[in-house]
Amino acid sequence: MGETARVLVVDDDFDFVESLKMMLENQSYEVITAYDGVEGLKKAKEESPDLIILDVMMPNKDGYAVCHELKADPKYNAIPILLLTAVVSNIPTTKYTQRMGMEIEADDYVDKPVTPSELAKRAEALLQ
Numbered sequence: 001m002g003e004t005a006r007v008l009v010v011d012d013d014f015d016f017v018e019s020l021k022m023m024l025e026n027q028s029y030e031v032i033t034a035y036d037g038v039e040g041l042k043k044a045k046e047e048s049p050d051l052i053i054l055d056v057m058m059p060n061k062d063g064y065a066v067c068h069e070l071k072a073d074p075k076y077n078a079i080p081i082l083l084l085t086a087v088v089s090n091i092p093t094t095k096y097t098q099r100m101g102m103e104i105e106a107d108d109y110v111d112k113p114v115t116p117s118e119l120a121k122r123a124e125a126l127l128q
Contacts (some may be wrong), residue, residue: 005127006030008047010040010066011055011084016116020053023116024123037061044070049079051126053119054106056085071105080126081105082119086112 007029011017014035021031032047034040038060044052052070056063063083070076083106108122 004028004030005050006032006047007123007127008032008034008040008043008049008052010034010037010043010052010058010063012036012058013055020116020119023120027120027124029123037063037066041066041069044076044079048076051123052079052081053123054081054083055112056083067106077105080107082108082110082122082126084110084112084114084119 007024009017009020009024009031010033011020012035017033017035021033024031032043032049034043035058037058040052040054040058041061043049044066054063054066063085067081067083070079070081107126110119110122
């Protein structure tokens, strides 16, 4: 890859976004951030990133909806999406299920809590 890969990080946890952003920038990625699904979708369409790291449980529009919308659009469906979720530990208390995560066409799926370094490794694999 000649040019710098651009990664869009969408998560409503500001501290998590900041630590992941630093980790990815240290590995020479350009990082774009968004803090809810509506903003994430808008930035995905404006910026056409090389990878999207997307949290599931967010205000305004959840990650499943964002993922589904991008994957249904031929202009954006080739962008790999890494879904991040605390859903597995929260399944009894949320409307989300692991099966939903697999039905959505995400390219990878990581449970929170996850370390930024583990996430950076996953990101790298998807960008290959």
